[in-house]
Amino acid sequence: DVTYGWWAGNSGVTNRSGKFIAAHAAHTGLIAFGCGAAHLVELAGFDPSLPMGHQSSLFLAHLASIGIGFDDAGVWTGVGVANIAILHLILSMVYGAGGLMHSVLFAGDMQDSEVLQAQKFKLEWDNPDNQTFILGHHLIFFGVANIWFVEWARAHGIYDPAIEAIRQVNYNLDLTQIWNYQFDFLAIDSLEDVMGGHAFLAFFQIGGGAFHIATKQIGTYTKFKGAELLSAEAILSWSLAGIG
DSSP: OOOSOTTOTTGGGTTOHHHHHHHHHHHHHHHHHHHHHHHHHHHHTOOTTSOGGGGTOSHHHHHHHTTOSBOTTSOBOOTTHHHHHHHHHHHHHHHHHHHHHHHHTSOSSGGGOSOHHHHTTOOOTTOHHHHHHHHHHHHHHHHHHHHHHHHHHHHTOEEETTTTEEEOOOOOOOHHHHHHHTTOGGGOOOHHHHHHHHHHHHHHHHHHHHHHHHSOOOSOOOTTHHHHHHHHHHHHHHHHHHHO
């Protein structure tokens, strides 16, 4: 019983949550394949004697920013770059296979799945408790990604443009400073503060995710919340793709 207008993006998957997951898996596979292939293309034509910006290097520059492919002094070594590209290509096949399995073999609607745990992730746009349950899991995964980034900077190191070298960065969890930066992002001039912001965000997202999973919907809920949740998910997914 679809009650959304034709313009609502989620109206087409109201009773097809399994197909919705299949589409997400295929989408993720395409992104992973594009990243891996682009890495290899840039690597094949990369000239370490020229600045990355003069070679239209986007993907290698992202790896360089987290200290991959260069030594501590910022000198090109190429170590690990090809491995990461190939890993992305392998994962793209895994995601694609998952999308095909959800599309062909598994239930088209998660509510019809034989797995009880999977049934909890069915899409009920007019059920606020269902929406907050799914949102909670999304937030936890985002929080884990932030923890990975903070720990990578602490243990391995990231590129510091101020000293033009890779260094280990310990997070500065100063809540007052983090709050002040919300009103002036251009004032951030310390990688320690950047990592502190990510550490706080990880705690905030994981805590919020657990809250959404364990509790019921709070506040007024309308049928348009489903469309808003889908839009927010799309924006966050593209943001993470850009960061990656």
